[in-house]
Amino acid sequence: MKASKTNIVAVQKKKSFGVYMKRYWQLYVLLALPLVYLLIFKYIPMVYIQIAFKDYSIVQSVWEMPWADNNGFEYFIKAFKNRDFLFALRNTLFLNLLDLFIGFPIPIIFALILNELVFKNFKRVVQTIAYMPHFLSWVIIYGLALQLFAPTNGLINMLLNNMGFESIPFLNESGHWVATYIFLGVWQSFGWNSIVYLAAIAGINPELYEAASVDGAGRFRKMWHITLPGIRSTIVVLLIMSLGNILGSGFDRPFALQNKLVMDVANVISTFVYKNGIKGLQFSLTTAVGFFQSIICVFFLLLANWISRRLGERGIW
């Protein structure tokens, strides 16, 4: 009985796959190429994750390298004994959480405000200006930051000095540096990140707003009861994705912004990997660190998705 049931399911599945294939083959053909891309550039390179468990040699194929000590976990043990790695782990978490708490709501608020603007042209201009920083590389942004925030030659500090105030160490004191780091990150990305929300807002049925107006709802009521619930699923999806990146942090932002005076808070996992792995040739150690980082990220992603489904949202799958 059971067997026949599975058989039927299998047949159905087979059948439906064939049917879909026949009906939408053009779409599948189009899909095939991106899949091949993912396979070649994202999955095949994963073979080299083995380096984390092996003694790396620059001239051997990854299959020929000898296994590391301690059943291959030598480099994971080394990483967790390395104080710099632990600091980098702490800093990554700290900076990313700050980014999440401060950087995540701002695009939403910005989208809501933008949505309330009556003058279409003004709205477009504001939107475009807010996008622009997204296209600047971090090296350029650091150049701008130096011109503005450097203790003696920075514009803002020169103004402060002329008005009789002390310079503010925006870049050369750990606490201030964190604030500058977060501020620059938000400034660079909030315009760009608000696009998704604006698109979601545009998809809300305008009749809802009309009905609310008839019922006497003001702007804030409408925002609270219509716009925000309307984009809630978008917010949740993006929140899950950012939680999945909680240990991720790009390389260029911390690397471009850090300097020797603030390394106690600025050294993150990606820059640790660069300095020890690529410059110091400790490939196995840093692959182990990178692998660990990915596992934690996947864990956070699954967790966030699970929570959102428990709360009645759709999650990302």
Next chain:
Amino acid sequence: MKKRIIALVLASCMTMSLMACGGKTEEAAAPAEPATEEAAPAEEAAPAEEAAPAEEAAVDPSNGEIVDGKFVETRKITVEIYDRGNDGGSDPTNNMYTEYIKKGMLEDHNVEVEFVAVPRWTEVEQINNLLAAGDAPDICLTYDYPTIQTYANMGGVLDMSTYLADYKDMLPNLFNWLGDTNIYWNRDPQNGTVWAIEGKRAVTARINTFVRQDWLDQLGLQAPTTKAEFEAMLVAFRDNADTLLGADADKMVPYSISYDVGWRAATLIESFMDPAISGREYYVNGFDDRKFTENGTKEAVRLINKWYNDGLIWKDFALYGSGDATEDDMMKAGYVGAFTHNWDYPWRNGTDSIAANLVRMVGPDAKFVAIDPFEDSKGTHTKFITSSAGDRKIFFPSTNEEPVACMLYLDWISDPEHIQYLQLGDEGVTHTVVEEGVYASMAAEGEAIMNSGQNIDYTITCNGLNLATPESTLKSLAYSYAEADPADVANAYEIAMTDSRAERNVNVGAITAEEGMGPALSEKRDIVFDTAVVASVDEFDSIWDAGYEDYLSSGGQAIIDERTEKWIATFGDVAEQP
């Protein structure tokens, strides 16, 4: 129907484009694959295999492969060349100097040479990538020996010892120029392997401190000869900023350093070291070339810290990374009173040198001159200069299939005549003749521009002016900077060599604790230097001690211990090597 056609067209377009990309990557990867696969056998087999014909060659030089120093069949080698990306420079892989080398090698040895550009400031990373891809040039160079040792331990480097021994007769220039000292500098004392040979420094002067002569004159000061006088001079610069800089008084920087304090205050740090330091103590603490753990460094940094808190040092020094031009621009604009740097720094880069810019932007009297202000506990001015080695290290990656041709290249590039031509260029284009055997550099244009001073990037076995005769070299050195006053240069050279102490080669075998630690420890060292300099005077001790402790526990102590152990194992428990 229409939809189908469009879909088909789109799909085939994508396939085509992807195929095109795929094709390219495959092509690029193709040479890499066999290399990585073959590497392991090659590493074991190559020396043995090559050694046999090599011996034959020694017995019978006309074994058909090489006749009169020329290969019967044309060989092809690739050579690493630094790309410095200078403004207005030429393509480092293709210009009149590379043509000279290519032509010479083809005529003399029937070897075709191809240059592979590697960015100067990221050379280690770049060579790394090339080695991993099996694409590394046949002749590689780097300033960083631990890197080579790491590659060698992975089996990525050819052992040169057999070739050096078997082909010695065919490499007269190489042996004449480098001598056994530099060639066997890195020979392993246990098993005799030679992973790399050391290029030679023709000029061993290292560091000088410079001061604005016109500022001294304006304030009626003498050039300082002690630390106290130097400090008083900095204070005078600071307090007279209005006189010296007028409207730009707020831009005054009495003494300028960079984030790399250990380098940019090197003579000051050396003056705090015990002038009687033993060879053993110096070596044991010698892993860090900024002398971080040597005996006096802390007190030197304490003095810099005091100066910083007194407003005598550039406040923004730590914010600019290596290669950033901001500090140089301040010197060029005339805001900087004094600084410490390479012994010839103000005159480097011809028309774009600090000296030339200063004259253009400030006035004809403005100039930096070298001074010798940091006395040590004996009252002398000890400066640790480089040994004849300590320059670039040349190695052959294990993918090198033409080690003999590469050896001949090293010989060719060490020929005094070839060095002289590459350093001087053509008369009337890059130099003029002052008198018999004395050459003065002039600013070149277009093709003839040298991307590196005296073309040192091409003369890989030679760094610094080295002409056919020593007298000619010494006299020409002062004239070797375009648009510089020869008297100033001669004075700077003399000061840089005053009370100088050359580093000795200590070869006790590979120190395993050093492997892969260089970048991480250098970074830590810079962090300690920088945070200690900007600390308040009260906090200096705690910040320095904490950072120093962290440096030691993160690998520094292990290196010191292993160096001590191997020193004792090699030379016995003595203070100086025999």
